[in-house]
Amino acid sequence: MQIHVVEEGQTLASIAETYGTTPEAIDKANELPDPNKLAIGQAMVIPIVGSYYWVKQGDTLYTIGQRNHISAAELARVNGISPYKPLQVGQKLYIPPRPRRAADFNAYVEPRRTVPPAMEADVRRAAPHLTYLAPFSFRIKRDGTLQRPNLSNFPAIAKENQVLLMMVVTNLEKGQFSTELGALILNDQELQNKLLDNILATAHELGMGDIHFDLEALPTTGAEEYANFLRKARGRIHAAGLMMSVALAPKTSAVQAGKWYSAHDYKAIGALADFVVIMTYEWGYSGGPPMAVSPIGPVRRVLQYAITEIPADKILMGQNLYGYDWTLPYERGTTAKALSPQAAIALAARHNAVIRYDYRAQAPFFTYTDDQGKQHRVWFEDARSIQAKFNLVKQLGLRGVSYWKLGLPFPQNWLLIEENFRVRKRA
Numbered sequence: 001m002q003i004h005v006v007e008e009g010q011t012l013a014s015i016a017e018t019y020g021t022t023p024e025a026i027d028k029a030n031e032l033p034d035p036n037k038l039a040i041g042q043a044m045v046i047p048i049v050g051s052y053y054w055v056k057q058g059d060t061l062y063t064i065g066q067r068n069h070i071s072a073a074e075l076a077r078v079n080g081i082s083p084y085k086p087l088q089v090g091q092k093l094y095i096p097p098r099p100r101r102a103a104d105f106n107a108y109v110e111p112r113r114t115v116p117p118a119m120e121a122d123v124r125r126a127a128p129h130l131t132y133l134a135p136f137s138f139r140i141k142r143d144g145t146l147q148r149p150n151l152s153n154f155p156a157i158a159k160e161n162q163v164l165l166m167m168v169v170t171n172l173e174k175g176q177f178s179t180e181l182g183a184l185i186l187n188d189q190e191l192q193n194k195l196l197d198n199i200l201a202t203a204h205e206l207g208m209g210d211i212h213f214d215l216e217a218l219p220t221t222g223a224e225e226y227a228n229f230l231r232k233a234r235g236r237i238h239a240a241g242l243m244m245s246v247a248l249a250p251k252t253s254a255v256q257a258g259k260w261y262s263a264h265d266y267k268a269i270g271a272l273a274d275f276v277v278i279m280t281y282e283w284g285y286s287g288g289p290p291m292a293v294s295p296i297g298p299v300r301r302v303l304q305y306a307i308t309e310i311p312a313d314k315i316l317m318g319q320n321l322y323g324y325d326w327t328l329p330y331e332r333g334t335t336a337k338a339l340s341p342q343a344a345i346a347l348a349a350r351h352n353a354v355i356r357y358d359y360r361a362q363a364p365f366f367t368y369t370d371d372q373g374k375q376h377r378v379w380f381e382d383a384r385s386i387q388a389k390f391n392l393v394k395q396l397g398l399r400g401v402s403y404w405k406l407g408l409p410f411p412q413n414w415l416l417i418e419e420n421f422r423v424r425k426r427a
Contacts, residue, residue, distance in 0.1 A: 001097075001419040002046035003383045005357075006038045019046045031411045033346035041355030042345055043364065043382040045412045055091040068095045103393065103421040104400035106132040106166065106277065106316055109407065115152035119407040123154060126406055127161035129414045131424050134166035134212060136405070138202065139173070140185060144194030146202055155207060162425040164209035166245070169199060170216075177217035179259060186218065186225035196236050203242060209427060210274075211237050214247035218263035227268040234272050243274045250280050250302040250318075254309070270310030277402040278306055281320040286336045290326040290377040292363035294319065296388055303396055316402040317393055321410050323380025328367075340408035344380035355382075362388040383412040390420045400424075 004015060012023040012035050027035045029047040053064060061072035061083060068075075076083035079093050087093075107126055109119065127133065135154055139147040146169070158165050171181045184191060199211060211233070218226055230246065237244045246269050249260045254267070270276060280299040284291040299317070306315055323344050324336035339347070344366075348355050351368035358365060365379045393401060400421070403413075417423065 001415060002048055002051040003387060004044050004046050005384070006040055006042045006044065008040050010038065012036075012038065015044070015046070019048055019052065021046060021048055029411065029415060031342065031409065033342060034349060037349045039345055039348040039353065039355055039366075041357065041364070041366070042348070043355075043384050043412070045383050045415045047415070050097050051095045053093045053095055055087045055089055055093065057089055059087055061087065064093065064095075069098055070095065097419075100420060100422050101394070102424050103398075104131040104275070104316060104424050104426070105129060105417060105421075106134055106400070106402040107321075108134045108136045108168065108403065108405040109154065110136045110405050111150040111152060111154075113150060115150055116407075120153060120157075122406045122409060123157055125409075125411075126414060127157050127163050129417045129423055130161070130163050131400070131426055132166045132210060132402075133158045133163045134168050134402075137168040137170040137172060137214065138199075140169060140171055140181060140195060142181065142184060144191050144198060146195075146198055148202070151206070158427065159207075162427045164243075164427045165207060166210045166212045167199070167203050167206070167208040168212045168214055170214045171218075177215075179217045179219060182215055182218040182222070182263075185215070186222050186229055192229060192232065196233055199233075200236060200240050200242075204240070208242070210243040210245055212245045212247065212277075215263075216247075216249065217259045220257065220259055220262040222263040223265040223268070226263045227265055227272065230269060230272045244272070245275045245277065246273045247277045247279060248306075250278055250298075252301050252305045266306060266309035270314060273314065275314045275316060275399055276310060277316045277318055278302060279318040279404075281318050281404065284324060284379055286324055286338065287334075289330045290324070290328070290336070290365075290379060292358065292361040292365070292379050293323060293381070294389075295358075295361035295363060296385075296392065297360065299389070300392060303392065303398070307396055307398075312397040313399050315396075315398045316400050317389065317398055319386070319389055319401050319403050320381065321403050321405060321413065322408045323378060325376055325378045328375040328377055338408075339378070339380065341381050341410040341412070343408075344378050345382075347378065357384060381410065381413075383416060386413050386416055387420075390416060394420070 016023045030044045065072045065075045135149045248264045281294040284293040322338050326336040348366050353366040353368040355366045363385045364382045
């Protein structure tokens with residue numbers, strides 16, 4: 001499979017000819033918003049076996065092989081060339097598919113009162129590529145009961161695709177993570193017992209295979225209490241034959257302070273949980289200035305710290321399936337609009353904007369002027385940014401990836417999962 005970045009003057013037909021495939025195959029794989037109007041800088045996945053590389057100045061079989069995890073001798077063999085003859089600039093080389101390793105993939109889905117058909121369709125599209133599906137969320141009430149999300153057809157979709165349903169338990173109240181509710185949960189033993197009774201009864205009723213605690217904005221002094229609660233929960237959850245996972249804020253040190261970080265003790269929680277999801281996104285967020293949502297440098301620093309406290313094979317890297325559209329100049333108090341990668345590409349094409357790529361952040365962006373004459377900056381995800389994250393997962397030996405959230409189409413992501421990994425099915 002090949003990642004191709006559209007250049008000026010290229011058409012779907014000319015790109016297809018370059019790779020020996022058809023425009024229809026590329027269109028279908030990428031679900032192109034408009035196959036007759038490509039955006040310059042748009043990254044597409046070309047559905048071929050293996051990939052091609054065009055030799056640049058200074059390249060050798062050895063350096064090309066090193067970048068593509070293949071020996072110089074094997075590269076020469078598959079291309080039918082001498083390993084001793086110098087390469088020519090512009091020469092086309094075939095790179096065979098790389099071996100894939102097993103990995104876990106989770107995706108959250110956030111249904112509201114109703115589940116739009118487009119959201120259900122996206123869940124169906126993603127399910128073959130998932131290990132877990134996580135409807136968000138089962139909200140804890142102050143009496144220890146749970147407010148359920150609309151599960152719609154999600155349990156049936158999960159069963160059809162051998163996907164384990166994840167029961168996401170949160171301390172959300174009125175749309176916000178509640179420190180006060182968190183304190184009640186951590187300090188009231190009777191409430192804890194009632195809550196765990198209700199969690200296990202609900203999980204049994206709905207066929208949930210994993211209990212996933214996403215308790216955030218906890219009291220800053222609550223690290224020990226949260227670990228004690230999870231220890232109690234783990235005993236009961238495992239006795240019921242279920243898994244237990246925990247969502248963690250993105251930390252870079254054990255002493256990182258603040259309501260989002262202090263109670264999330266990586267070492268203690270990592271020892272208790274079957275696996276964790278580290279929320280490595282939202283550096284660029286709707287209420288902040290324009291920047292990449294999950295720039296690879298900060299993501300790498302969080303994960304490099306995490307694997308010093310938690311076994312790498314317990315860690316799912318968090319990854320966003322969305323971007324943001326900011327109105328410029330950015331003013332504090334304004335809110336950027338969330339959009340899918342597909343919507344971002346369509347927006348760039350409509351405004352004839354050139355998509356550029358920030359190699360430091362490993363993320364695409366573009367600027368456009370709207371119909372009212374206002375300038376905008378859009379940061380989003382594409383095939384290149386996702387491949388960079390998959391490379392990081394493999395380099396660090398992580399368990400896999402967790403996505404926030406389904407309902408925002410990104411077909412290239414699912415294609416690249418299958419190119420890079422064998423998705424574990426644990427249901």
